[in-house]
Amino acid sequence: MNEKKNPLFHIVKRKSMPLSKQMMVRLIAVAVAIAVCAIVTVITTGMNPLSVFAATFRGAFGSGRKIWITLQDTAILLLIALALTPAFKMKFWNIGGEGQVLMGGLASAACMIVLGDKIPDPVLNLLMIVSSVFLGALWGAIPALFKAKWKTNETLSTLMMNYIAIQIVAFFTIYWEVPKGSGKIGIINQSTNAGWLMQIGNKYLLPILISVIVTVGIYVYMKYTKHGYEIAVVGESERTARYAGIRPGKVIIRTMLLSGGLCGFVGMLLVGGIHHTITTTITGGQGFTAVMVSWLAQFNPFTMMGVSLLIIFLSHGASEISTSCGLNQSFGEIITGIILFFIIGCEFFIQYKVIFRKKETENTKEGPAGQKEETGQDSAEKPENEAGNAKEDSEEKPENETTQVDEEVKS
Amino acid sequence: MIDLVAFIPRAIGQSVPLLFGCTGEIITEKSGNLNLGIPGVMYVGGICGVIGAFAYEQASKGNMIGILAIGIPMLCSLIGSLLMGLLYCFLTVSLRANQNVTGLAMTTFGVGFGNFFGGSLIKLSGSDLPTISLSKTSSFFSASLPFADKLGWFGKIFLSYGFLTYLAIIIAAAAGLIIKKTRTGLHLRAVGENPATADAAGIDVVRYKYISTCLGCMIAGLGGLYYVMDYASGIWSNDAFGDRGWLAIALVIFCIWKPGLGILASILFGGLYIVYLYIPAGMDHMEYKELYKMIPYVVTLIVLVITSMRNKKENQPPASLGLPYFRENR
Numbered sequence: 001m002n003e004k005k006n007p008l009f010h011i012v013k014r015k016s017m018p019l020s021k022q023m024m025v026r027l028i029a030v031a032v033a034i035a036v037c038a039i040v041t042v043i044t045t046g047m048n049p050l051s052v053f054a055a056t057f058r059g060a061f062g063s064g065r066k067i068w069i070t071l072q073d074t075a076i077l078l079l080i081a082l083a084l085t086p087a088f089k090m091k092f093w094n095i096g097g098e099g100q101v102l103m104g105g106l107a108s109a110a111c112m113i114v115l116g117d118k119i120p121d122p123v124l125n126l127l128m129i130v131s132s133v134f135l136g137a138l139w140g141a142i143p144a145l146f147k148a149k150w151k152t153n154e155t156l157s158t159l160m161m162n163y164i165a166i167q168i169v170a171f172f173t174i175y176w177e178v179p180k181g182s183g184k185i186g187i188i189n190q191s192t193n194a195g196w197l198m199q200i201g202n203k204y205l206l207p208i209l210i211s212v213i214v215t216v217g218i219y220v221y222m223k224y225t226k227h228g229y230e231i232a233v234v235g236e237s238e239r240t241a242r243y244a245g246i247r248p249g250k251v252i253i254r255t256m257l258l259s260g261g262l263c264g265f266v267g268m269l270l271v272g273g274i275h276h277t278i279t280t281t282i283t284g285g286q287g288f289t290a291v292m293v294s295w296l297a298q299f300n301p302f303t304m305m306g307v308s309l310l311i312i313f314l315s316h317g318a319s320e321i322s323t324s325c326g327l328n329q330s331f332g333e334i335i336t337g338i339i340l341f342f343i344i345g346c347e348f349f350i351q352y353k354v355i356f357r358k359k360e361t362e363n364t365k366e367g368p369a370g371q372k373e374e375t376g377q378d379s380a381e382k383p384e385n386e387a388g389n390a391k392e393d394s395e396e397k398p399e400n401e402t403t404q405v406d407e408e409v410k411s
Numbered sequence: 412m413i414d415l416v417a418f419i420p421r422a423i424g425q426s427v428p429l430l431f432g433c434t435g436e437i438i439t440e441k442s443g444n445l446n447l448g449i450p451g452v453m454y455v456g457g458i459c460g461v462i463g464a465f466a467y468e469q470a471s472k473g474n475m476i477g478i479l480a481i482g483i484p485m486l487c488s489l490i491g492s493l494l495m496g497l498l499y500c501f502l503t504v505s506l507r508a509n510q511n512v513t514g515l516a517m518t519t520f521g522v523g524f525g526n527f528f529g530g531s532l533i534k535l536s537g538s539d540l541p542t543i544s545l546s547k548t549s550s551f552f553s554a555s556l557p558f559a560d561k562l563g564w565f566g567k568i569f570l571s572y573g574f575l576t577y578l579a580i581i582i583a584a585a586a587g588l589i590i591k592k593t594r595t596g597l598h599l600r601a602v603g604e605n606p607a608t609a610d611a612a613g614i615d616v617v618r619y620k621y622i623s624t625c626l627g628c629m630i631a632g633l634g635g636l637y638y639v640m641d642y643a644s645g646i647w648s649n650d651a652f653g654d655r656g657w658l659a660i661a662l663v664i665f666c667i668w669k670p671g672l673g674i675l676a677s678i679l680f681g682g683l684y685i686v687y688l689y690i691p692a693g694m695d696h697m698e699y700k701e702l703y704k705m706i707p708y709v710v711t712l713i714v715l716v717i718t719s720m721r722n723k724k725e726n727q728p729p730a731s732l733g734l735p736y737f738r739e740n741r
Binding site (some may be wrong): 345 | 510511515519524531664701733
């Protein structure tokens, strides 16, 4: 740690990085990730790499119907990610999207089952929307209330809310099961289509259109409204917010009402517009995937479009590969996981730079993305090397903190 | 009335994976890493054990030696979960990625990995078996003490388990002692509470985070191994492990980051997980069993809220939980 030996490299936070360069880093990461996925696929299936790519495209865009399904699934994932974004921007880790979507879905399923054919369809649809948004918002607001009032860790509380929601849905699926003993609801109002959302064009278009509208809406909300500004301030520092006259508790609850309500709305789309039934797995883990989408896109709604498309494209492609090779459907999750790891890892090279010790040029970098990055940066970084070293030396000074350690640790 | 002699062993059987996961996650969280990848790690631990056992059963052609039959799957399981731990550490500690996102990605990957190999192992290895059934390996894992049967209810409640059950309890107790009583434990807690202060005191923050997280993952992976080899008698079925990984994370909160308490709490959770089987509801009202399954989560949420309400220092999550540490960011 001391001056005896300069460390081989050290890490400095970047001031900023031009957007074009950021995109380059991300593209490289995605490219490397896809290469790794291809290698994994070739090893497990024994297909040749070209047919792997062909199969992936066939899975996602192979026919008109497949393209529509890919777009529809992208829209749903995008919508959930958008719903979570305001909360994340506030540094409120809402990983309860899964539960909020499910509760929304449950509310509209309940309306369809209980009130189907009893009241006119438009009224029923309106009721579905209101009730699902309400229940989703409620599900989001409960952890927010705890957070605002007692600083309860929101990651853990929203996680618990997910499983409470899943069990509630499980309860009602058996309560309303058709036929008795089957343990599932089946298609609701199959003969009368009561409560089914209207179709625009074909049956896939509605969520896609809504997702585009919401994307723009969230972008405007986050960027140009007072609420959006307050969210950003609370996210940066609650103390600053309080100083500026913003009440963090109020902002947290308001934002989570929005976030949860939008999630509930997605649940309504899933139940009323797409599946016309409810199961505990109707969200298919997308509440969690959306967390990653939102974060990977740096909370930018338009980047989220691309990220969700990429993830859906790959998972559809992977499921095509696994079907054609007689392998398990979960192959898609492995591929998604690998891609995510690379994109998560590449953020480091956007936020930080690695400065190597001057004389040595040996490469001990770990990540493949890292090597590419470092070659591009090397020349520009040299002058800052000294400054970086000096800064690190100064880090060693505060020795009087040593005694505090034992006091700070809870018994 | 519930038949306790039958109920307790089943509750404990349910509790072991939770206890492994919980102990692992506590050790991880004490270093300030909130590893939401634990469910994935447990899947990976389970399936790696299955792969090891499968390979050994195929290779040995029936005459298996006990120590290898246990050692190989266990080693595979540990290596698998260690790799997951290293991946998590590399991304969150070295590359300072967001812990929640990394953890969720690991869960996606791990569950997919488990289900994929569980569903495709037979095809990939080219054997002609209908299902993965490792009953021989399982018999080694679930072997209990030979005289357990003779001791009546006492033997049934305390001695009727495979060695992994006792290992889980020993690890949890040891983890509790180490965290609370030793210097290493003190340093670990310092890292989790305030890495900057710990760093200034000369504690190698990065090393503590790496070691505790990897160790935590390996312990959690054993939970997956126990589930397949002992509880499920060596039969892997996809998604059978269910949400136990998340329940383990819930358990961490429930036992307020104390592994010793986790032993009892896990048995309680295990009991809650299966209590619906023992409550006469009649076939007409199967739905209520789903509400019983909800109890662990509701209770956990209540505990979480109450601990934050009372704001008692020793019952809080580690202060830097979920935050990355970068020396120059201070």
